[in-house]
Amino acid sequence: MAVLTRLQAVTACLYGTRTYSKTISYPVDEKDNLYSKTDTRHPEDVANSIVQTLLTAEKPGKILQARLDSIVGTNGWTEKLAEWALAKMEKALKAGAKMGPALKVAMDKAIEAMNEVEGFARDHPVMCTVIALGVLATLAPWALEALGFAELGIVEDSFAAIWQSRYAGFVPKGSLFSFIQKCGMTLKWATAA
Numbered sequence: 001m002a003v004l005t006r007l008q009a010v011t012a013c014l015y016g017t018r019t020y021s022k023t024i025s026y027p028v029d030e031k032d033n034l035y036s037k038t039d040t041r042h043p044e045d046v047a048n049s050i051v052q053t054l055l056t057a058e059k060p061g062k063i064l065q066a067r068l069d070s071i072v073g074t075n076g077w078t079e080k081l082a083e084w085a086l087a088k089m090e091k092a093l094k095a096g097a098k099m100g101p102a103l104k105v106a107m108d109k110a111i112e113a114m115n116e117v118e119g120f121a122r123d124h125p126v127m128c129t130v131i132a133l134g135v136l137a138t139l140a141p142w143a144l145e146a147l148g149f150a151e152l153g154i155v156e157d158s159f160a161a162i163w164q165s166r167y168a169g170f171v172p173k174g175s176l177f178s179f180i181q182k183c184g185m186t187l188k189w190a191t192a193a
Contacts, residue, residue, distance in 0.1 A: 020044030082146035110134020149184025
């Protein structure tokens with residue numbers, strides 16, 4: 001038996017072996033497994049977490065932004081997520097949810113800005129939506145951007161673009177839409193603290 005093994009070793013040296021008993025593969029990036037590439041959470045669940053965080057926030061700024069970024073995860077702010085967050089915020093405001101100090105300040109700013117819009121009545125059917133958008137503009141301006149209200153204007157094929165198309169190309173000065181567009185273009189930097 002030992003002679004046969006030696007003979008196999010010699011022939012392997014001369015002619016090489018045809019089969020390999022063990023294949024070793026190495027990952028392309030050793031940190032690849034540390035990062036999740038897909039977020040399996042439903043946007044509605046993420047939106048619930050966002051609104052809960054906004055409701056309980058002590059103050060706006062970079063700490064709040066970091067908390068929201070960690071909730072949003074690797075997929076980032078999508079239009080669908082922003083729509084869910086807006087709907088959840090509107091529902092929470094209508095229900096009279098308990099608010100933290102940051103949300104109270106943001107809501108006061110939104111109401112103050114809403115009062116500046118010409119002809120906007122307090123009993124307007126979308127008042128709560130406007131306040132919710134104003135709150136998002138103050139505490140999470142990137143959510144307005146995801147809805148299509150970007151710093152440089154309305155994003156094509158977005159929630160905002162669909163809404164703007166209802167004006168048939170003419171958005172009146174002082175309208176609700178122009179107010180929210182202004183929020184998206186100017187309040188983006190309000191949270192930098």
